Amino acid sequence: MKGNILLVLIFGFIAGVGVRSFFNLFWSAAIFALLLSFLALVLFFLTSRKKFFLAAALALAAFSLGVWRYEIKDQKAASSILAPRINSEVALRGVIVDEPDERENNTRLIFLADGLRQNGQWQDINRGKILVYTERYPEFKYGDFLEIKGILKEPENFSDDFDWRAYLTKDDIFLLMYYPKIEKQEEGAGSFVKQKLFALKNNYIAGISRVLPEPYASFLGGLTIGARKSIPEDLQNDFRKTGVIHLVVLSGYNVTIIAENIGRALAFLPLPHFVGIILSVLAIFLFTIMTGASATIVRASIMAILVLLARSTGRVYEVTIALLVAGFAMIMHNPKILRFDSSFQLSFAATLGLIYLAPRLEKHLGFLPKSFGLRGYAAATASAQLAVAPLILYSMGAISLVALPVNILILMFVPATMLFGFLTWLAGLLHYAASLPFAWISWLLLNYELWVVNIFARLSWAEWLAPNFSAFSAILIYGLLGWLVFKPKSLSIFWQKKEIIPPLWSKEADEFEIEEIK
Amino acid sequence: MYFIKIKQNFRWYFLVVLVAAAFFVWYAVFAESDKSLTVAFLNVGQGDAILIDTPGDQQILIDGGPNRRVLAEISKIMPFYDRSIDVVIATHPDSDHIGGLPEVLSRYDVNFFIEPGVESTNVVGKELEKIIEEKKLKKVLARRGMKFVLSDNAYLLILFPDRDVSRMDTNDASIVAKLVYGNTSFLFTGDSPQKMENYLVSIDKENLDIDVLKAGHHGSKTSSSESFIGYASPEYAIISAGKNNRYGHPHQEILERLRVAGAVILRTDLDGRLIFKSDGRNLAVKKNK
Numbered sequence: 001m002k003g004n005i006l007l008v009l010i011f012g013f014i015a016g017v018g019v020r021s022f023f024n025l026f027w028s029a030a031i032f033a034l035l036l037s038f039l040a041l042v043l044f045f046l047t048s049r050k051k052f053f054l055a056a057a058l059a060l061a062a063f064s065l066g067v068w069r070y071e072i073k074d075q076k077a078a079s080s081i082l083a084p085r086i087n088s089e090v091a092l093r094g095v096i097v098d099e100p101d102e103r104e105n106n107t108r109l110i111f112l113a114d115g116l117r118q119n120g121q122w123q124d125i126n127r128g129k130i131l132v133y134t135e136r137y138p139e140f141k142y143g144d145f146l147e148i149k150g151i152l153k154e155p156e157n158f159s160d161d162f163d164w165r166a167y168l169t170k171d172d173i174f175l176l177m178y179y180p181k182i183e184k185q186e187e188g189a190g191s192f193v194k195q196k197l198f199a200l201k202n203n204y205i206a207g208i209s210r211v212l213p214e215p216y217a218s219f220l221g222g223l224t225i226g227a228r229k230s231i232p233e234d235l236q237n238d239f240r241k242t243g244v245i246h247l248v249v250l251s252g253y254n255v256t257i258i259a260e261n262i263g264r265a266l267a268f269l270p271l272p273h274f275v276g277i278i279l280s281v282l283a284i285f286l287f288t289i290m291t292g293a294s295a296t297i298v299r300a301s302i303m304a305i306l307v308l309l310a311r312s313t314g315r316v317y318e319v320t321i322a323l324l325v326a327g328f329a330m331i332m333h334n335p336k337i338l339r340f341d342s343s344f345q346l347s348f349a350a351t352l353g354l355i356y357l358a359p360r361l362e363k364h365l366g367f368l369p370k371s372f373g374l375r376g377y378a379a380a381t382a383s384a385q386l387a388v389a390p391l392i393l394y395s396m397g398a399i400s401l402v403a404l405p406v407n408i409l410i411l412m413f414v415p416a417t418m419l420f421g422f423l424t425w426l427a428g429l430l431h432y433a434a435s436l437p438f439a440w441i442s443w444l445l446l447n448y449e450l451w452v453v454n455i456f457a458r459l460s461w462a463e464w465l466a467p468n469f470s471a472f473s474a475i476l477i478y479g480l481l482g483w484l485v486f487k488p489k490s491l492s493i494f495w496q497k498k499e500i501i502p503p504l505w506s507k508e509a510d511e512f513e514i515e516e517i518k
Numbered sequence: 519m520y521f522i523k524i525k526q527n528f529r530w531y532f533l534v535v536l537v538a539a540a541f542f543v544w545y546a547v548f549a550e551s552d553k554s555l556t557v558a559f560l561n562v563g564q565g566d567a568i569l570i571d572t573p574g575d576q577q578i579l580i581d582g583g584p585n586r587r588v589l590a591e592i593s594k595i596m597p598f599y600d601r602s603i604d605v606v607i608a609t610h611p612d613s614d615h616i617g618g619l620p621e622v623l624s625r626y627d628v629n630f631f632i633e634p635g636v637e638s639t640n641v642v643g644k645e646l647e648k649i650i651e652e653k654k655l656k657k658v659l660a661r662r663g664m665k666f667v668l669s670d671n672a673y674l675l676i677l678f679p680d681r682d683v684s685r686m687d688t689n690d691a692s693i694v695a696k697l698v699y700g701n702t703s704f705l706f707t708g709d710s711p712q713k714m715e716n717y718l719v720s721i722d723k724e725n726l727d728i729d730v731l732k733a734g735h736h737g738s739k740t741s742s743s744e745s746f747i748g749y750a751s752p753e754y755a756i757i758s759a760g761k762n763n764r765y766g767h768p769h770q771e772i773l774e775r776l777r778v779a780g781a782v783i784l785r786t787d788l789d790g791r792l793i794f795k796s797d798g799r800n801l802a803v804k805k806n807k
Contacts, residue, residue, distance in 0.1 A: 104585045104586065104587065105584070105585055135641050135642075136585065136617070136641075136642070137620065137641045137642050137644070137645035138641060138644070138645060139645075209625055210601070210625065211601065212598070213589070213590075213592070213593030213596070213598050213601075214586070214589035214590040214592070214593055214625075215589075215590040215593070216593070216598070232587050232590045233587075235590070436599070440542060440598075440599065441538070443598050444538065444541075447598075
């Protein structure tokens with residue numbers, strides 16, 4: 001019962017945030033929900049404590065909290081000093097607060113302004129984040145203290161199907177500046193830890209790109225630490241077409257998938273079960289650190305560790321509660337991620353898919369051989385793909401029809417590729433020549449992976465376009481999926497009668513199946 | 519379930535190692551035993567980048583395109599383990615010719631950096647200067663008459679600039695170079711405009727006849743003068759331009775002029791990467807979309 005109360009509260013809250021992020025309700029809606037909640041509470045006492053009314057009261061109260069939380073976030077706007085200066089030239093000073101996003105033809109900086117120049121004097125301003133576009137050179141880095149001069153702009157949506165403005169406001173970015181005049185004053189402002197992390201990351205990238213040619217080096221960089229350094233655009237298109245773009249884009253989904261595959265690969269090693277789990281958690285932790293521990297990745301890593309726990313303990317119910325609590329905390333922290341952060345959505349959906357769909361799917365994949373864990377890989381990949389498909393259709397307006405085979409063919413080799421990538425770097429720290437054998441093995445693996453992508457991307461029917469796929473259809477499909485999973489009795493022919501979730505990639509899995517057959 | 523039973527499966531692991539080793543050895547043997555000249559016009563979008571792989575297995579890169587796309591293109595031509603480019607030539611410091619060079623210089627071992635000696639006006643030029651300084655690269659000013667001997671019967675000859683060009687317009691200062699292997703020859707012109715082409719005709723007609731011409735300035739109307747094309751009489755004319763570029767390169771008039779001169783026109787925007795192979799007598803070209 002305790003768990004149920006928690007669920008009611010969480011779903012009420014998420015519904016509040018969700019409804020508010022689609023419809024512009026006002027404070028009155030929150031107050032109205034609160035009044036209804038009060039009414040339900042009164043009814044609860046009048047009807048000799050019928051539980052339904054208590055649940056309704058709690059859900060409505062949580063709903064109102066959700067609306068209120070979103071409203072607070074939405075109240076944030078451009079700093080009051082900068083807002084009147086939009087479309088005019090200003091001189092600002094401040095710090096680069098995130099890793100520069102280096103694209104093919106420009107670089108994007110997240111600049112936190114803390115001073116505005118007026119009549120030759122620096123006036124303190126209420127710290128406002130500004131997205132700054134600049135040329136590829138000179139290069140800047142996290143923590144650089146800059147003076148910039150340019151025309152302040154407001155982001156405008158450049159296409160109908162992507163709400164760029166909302167996407168930026170999710171991270172409290174309300175202003176931008178195109179190609180301002182930049183003067184670097186100092187380095188090393190910003191957090192010391194982050195500086196070291198980004199330096200480590202850059203060292204890694206430099207290490208692998210010294211011995212590996214492009215696009216292999218940047219593919220490896222994307223694969224291992226989600227490096228933002230650009231991969232050629234046509235190759236990115238091929239990744240998108242074949243449904244593996246998540247491998248190289250620094251997103252939560254990437255973490256979920258990679259953690260899953262590391263876990264599977266470790267299960268092959270002759271290690272005690274719990275050591276394997278600890279190593280997996282450690283690997284996820286290292287990955288998080290190496291990528292610079294951005295909010296997106298931290299969120300996804302928490303979810304990835306939860307999947308790991310679900311898998312290794314089989315305690316699906318407890319882990320689901322934990323997952324929901326984690327999701328609640330994340331949405332509480334930043335309510336806009338529910339609608340505008342596709343990375344959060346994808347990793348959440350993939351996580352649920354891995355926990356709930358994978359074990360069920362695996363039972364229907366009896367025709368695949370078990371050797372090398374092929375069946376497990378197929379089940380995990382298929383369930384993650386299935387779970388994110390409606391979201392991808394909604395957010396991208398297209399879906400890859402070859403994603404399943406391509407993902408299976410590639411993901412099996414991703415842990416090995418990551419391992420050799422890291423070994424290449426570590427050996428390179430000792431000596432250039434020492435890293436060569438590892439680099440060549442990495443190259444062989446990367447070459448295979450890009451070859452698979454290339455073969456499938458050439459198929460004319462690799463991608464299915466559905467530009468008008470609405471959010472409503474996506475929610476509908478998720479409802480259906482949820483019903484299929486949580487109402488097993490009504491479909492007992494198709495799904496297993498009894499809920500048995502084997503710990504998938506442990507050694508016990510084999511024994512488990514034998515028992516089941518008996 | 520473990521397949522890492524090293525002792526029991528030793529034979530198999532050994533076999534895998536041997537197969538991998540054999541693969542690498544044969545890969546290297548094939549890559550190194552190629553005694554032909556390769557000239558690849560790389561598909562870098564709106565810009566120029568040409569990679570030459572000489573019969574003696576040296577590499578020369580002429581220009582680096584507008585951005586780092588050149589890196590992936592280079593690795594399509596060079597063997598993956600080769601991390602050195604012997605000579606990098608920047609025909610002139612405009613960003614569609616040197617945009618990718620900072621990345622090239624920081625990733626590959628480069629012996630010589632060759633430039634015309636004209637001052638750059640953009641940020642990439644400054645970055646390039648910085649890297650050359652940091653890496654202590656040997657910088658050479660290209661001057662008419664310089665000859666890079668590549669093998670017994672292959673060389674690269676600089677035709678222009680023949681003077682100090684530091685105060686000139688960057689396009690005017692473009693390095694013009696001729697590559698010869700046996701009976702086959704190529705002419706690379708950077709963004710050299712008509713007046714410079716005509717100047718070359720006036721001082722050096724007999725040297726201009728070649729088989730493959732990289733048409734000047736991405737096929738713009740400002741280059742490829744009639745007399746220059748006439749003396750060059752190319753069998754192939756290469757246009758290095760980006761798809762739907764905002765300058766409208768190449769110009770229709772120039773395409774027509776090249777066609778009339780009897781050249782087969784190949785375009786990186788339509789045909790992709792263009793790879794010429796020469797054995798000193800015959801020339802073959804492969805398109806690579």
